[in-house]
Amino acid sequence: MKRTPAIDDLVLFVQVAQAGGLAGAARDSGISTPTLSRKMQTLEQDLGRHLFLRGPRGYGLTAEGRALLADLADLIPLKTRLSQLLQQDQTPEVRITAGSWTAAFLARRIPVRDTWAPAFVEATARLDIARRGADIGIRNQRPDQPWLAARRTRQISYRLYARSYDVEGYVALSRDAAQPPSARWLRDHHGDDIRATAGSVRLLADLALAGAGRVVLPCFAAADLPDLHPVSDPITDLGHEEWLVSHHEARHDPPVRAALDQIATILTKTGT
Amino acid sequence: MKRTPAIDDLVLFVQVAQAGGLAGAARDSGISTPTLSRKMQTLEQDLGRHLFLRGPRGYGLTAEGRALLADLADLIPLKTRLSQLLQQDQTPEVRITAGSWTAAFLARRIPVRDTWAPAFVEATARLDIARRGADIGIRNQRPDQPWLAARRTRQISYRLYARSYDVEGYVALSRDAAQPPSARWLRDHHGDDIRATAGSVRLLADLALAGAGRVVLPCFAAADLPDLHPVSDPITDLGHEEWLVSHHEARHDPPVRAALDQIATILTKTGT
DNA sequence: GGAGTGCGTTTCATTTATGAAAGCCAGCTT
DNA sequence: AAGCTGGCTTTCATAAATGAAACGCACTCC
Structure with a gap:
């Protein structure tokens, strides 16, 4: 005893x-x-x-x-x-992982709610959601893991943007940064006319805003940069789908479900 | 629910x-x-x-x-x-309240045990034991409260002590200190020949050791001050009994019981 | 000094909690 | 595709915890 x-x-x-x-x-x-x-x-x-x-x-x-x-x-x-x-029930955090432009796009449009608080986490590895490092992810293709729930939101297209039509040359991601498809496309087609580089796409846009060169941007991102104007047609090589992904079980978590619904609304209402 | x-x-x-x-x-x-x-x-x-x-x-x-x-x-x-x-069972404290000289007398003689640790507390009010502010007390008379257990230990007698036989005058407690019977006796009989005063009896003894005057001490206390010599017979007016007191219930607390037994041994073995 | 009061413990019927065993489900292996 | 594995839940009989009521005890009040 x-x-x-x-x-x-x-x-x-x-x-x-x-x-x-x-x-x-x-x-x-x-x-x-x-x-x-x-x-x-x-x-x-x-x-x-x-x-x-x-x-x-x-x-x-x-x-x-x-x-x-x-x-x-x-x-x-x-x-x-x-x-x-x-x-006191402190508002729970829903962890979202997305690319830089998608995160910025969402961050500007997610209404402030008291039922859940967005928490954008670095999309370091593709495994984030599977390993429960994040609740919601935005991917550019349908996930193949069977335990992930996914819904298609919108079609993403890219264009070249510049401060004005007479801007020459291009701005590109540094070679030591991770190279998304848009960066590879730029190097492949205009690698001989790069006027400036930066380590993040947000900085890249800042360079373009300063007139340093033309920049590849997803069209939806350019919507938040009114001083950049499209200087090309959509780049057919870069178009892709957009998928909203979450753990299948996480859909039963009310905050996550609410976040999913709101994010889906934002991503589908806003075209292109 | x-x-x-x-x-x-x-x-x-x-x-x-x-x-x-x-x-x-x-x-x-x-x-x-x-x-x-x-x-x-x-x-x-x-x-x-x-x-x-x-x-x-x-x-x-x-x-x-x-x-x-x-x-x-x-x-x-x-x-x-x-x-x-x-x-880990840290050694419990048994709180003891006693007059200055009795506390000093005990502190020098209580063997270090790991079953209980002595904690001498200030005897501010007589109610300490009744209010559970202390476990064990040493009193100069049988307590009248029925819920206090008490056993008589020894007879206390007082003498005048001095560094040497040719010391003149007396040292007394300050008037603003609490006046125990010995202090009152000194003021009554030798109040006109007081050479120095102090606020505590320990300081009083220090004065006497310096030769400042004669001091009234319980004989058992003088046993620890070999440089002080008795310069009078026992003062009959000041003799009193000594009682070891504790809460009646506290006797069922092993550490308290052990402390009671050891203190009783110390106080009865050492005569006068 | 006898009734009264405050407090802690025992009794006992009831409620609740517990774990072994069986059941169930999804994913993985062969 | 059948069997296996790991993990959670349900079933069910048993064990444990709970509180109302009764009891006991010491002190207090009149």
Whole structure:
């Protein structure tokens, strides 16, 4: 009969000790005095120590009981902290992984809700969703893993953009950055006329805005950059679908489902 | 069905979440998977939130579950800290209240034990023991409260002491200090020849050791001050009994009982 | 000094919690 | 495709916990 006592029973010990008896602790805790009496007895047995002096005036503490109380007294503030914590339901985060432009596009259009909060995470590996590193992902093709749920949202097309029609040359991603298809296409077709490079596509757009050269952009991204104008037709080689992906099970999580619906609305309402 | 969940169940939630499923948590916690399954279900009901995504690969966390886990993760170190705390039984303190000289006398003679540690507390009010502010007290008369257990130890007698026989005058307690009978006796009989005063009896003895005057001391205290010599017969007006007092119930507390026995031995073996 | 009060424990019927075994399901292996 | 494996849930009999009521005890009040 030497089990480790439950934390809740230790809390009751503190309450009994501080109340000076079972009656007071019963009022504080809502546990009946018979139960408290038995719990304190088994606690003493499990710990192998006499904690209380039972007298007609209530429960007094023994020397050992006092030593224990000193160690456990901070369980009471912990308990109140926990109950407060459980009352307030802080808005849960839904983790979204997407490419830079898609993330920026969503970030500008997701309405602020109190039912869930968006959390954009770096799309480091393609495995993010499978490994539960993210709840929602936006991919450029239908996922082949059977445990991923996916719905098609829109067709993505790319064009060349520039600050004005007389801008010459191109801006490209640095060679040491990850090379998405658009970057490879640019190097393949205009690699001999690159006027500037940057390590991120957002910086690339900034260069184009400064007139440093023409830039390949998905059309939807250009919608948020009114100072860039299309200077080419859609690049047929780069067009692709867009898929909204999530763990199949995650669809049963209300925040995730709400986020999926809202994101789908944003991605389908906004054409091209 | 909206009860506040038990702290131990919250710990189990963390264990399930961190283990990624019931099977792992069952190994960690020693609770069977059926019980864990039910506990997690009722936890979700009580909190009114979906915490888990139940899939064939185990338990995954929902967005809300992740938010809760972040708040509760530190319950695991708390639990380990508590179990370690309950393993080691730190030596309990027995609180002793006594007059200055008796406390000093005991402090020099109490053997160091690992079953209990002495803690001398200020004897501010006579009610210390009754109000459970101390476990053991040494009084100069039999207590009249019926709930105090008392045993007589020895007869205390007082003499005048001085560094040498040719020292003149007396040293006395300051008037603003509490006046024990010995101080009152000195003021009554030699109040016109006081050469120095101090606020505590220990300082008084120091003055006498410096030759500042004669001092009234209980004889047992003088035993620890070999440089002070008796310069009078015992003062009959000041003799009194000595009583070892404790709460009646406290006698059933092993550390207190051990302390009582050892103190009684010290106080009865050493005569006068 | 006898009734009253406050407190803790016991009794006992009821409720609740627990785990072994069986069942179930999805994915993986052969 | 049949069988296997790992993991969760349900069933069911058993064990444990719970609180109302009764009891006992010491002190207090009149």
